[in-house]
Amino acid sequence: MYFFEFPQNVIGFVTFKLYTKIYKCPFYKYQEAYVTHVKGRWGAISLSRYIFADDTYFQSEMIKHEYGHTLQSKKLLFFYLPVIGLPSLIWNKFFKGYRKRKRQSYYAFYTEAWANKLGGFHG
Template sequence: MIKKLLFFLEFPQNLIGFIVSKLYRKSPYHFYRDARVTLIKGSWGAISLSKYIFTDENYYNTPVELHEYGHTLQSKKLLFLFGFVIAIPSLIWAGCFERYREKHHVSYDSFYTEKWANELGNYQEE
């Protein structure tokens, strides 16, 4: 009952994650706790959509999966608010502020979305 309720309350990220996992159903995957971690070829990074984690070849089977699982736990805590509170700000921070971070020597993991994911996933920045 609780699993079904959580799936519904995390519906946006679960739906997107489910669709992407079906598109890459032939890709290698494994499970970390209750999350399915799927390898998608290339060098693009990693993303978590509730119980679906997608990583590139650089992050598959590495400790970065702990960080991504932290985002999975954020999704469980924030439910349908995850997209607004975590996903959108995190994507903007990752995609639009690379030059700012380099210029001002700011760690990617210093942003609240990433710092909290690290704490929840017990990930230690390398």
């Protein structure tokens, strides 16, 4: 299955190596994923079995949510980035004002609700 997640695996693997080998960022294994700490306050992102998390998310329950995205990748394979990755990124970056005006939870969007369900996160 690793091959069928090729785009997100290549990006995730290269990024993982960059942060852990060159920048010496700490990481740990969670289930089947590698969670890497990248300093700052920017959130978290999942690329197949590679999760990158900031200071806030690295040791938090939010990793369950990110692991849910890992499981989505395993289910959707090549379709993960267009069906989940890109819509999730757009929802996160460009709809903050909309969510605030409508008082809508970030986790109400289909990509995030499904990740919560798969990862066992109740945020």
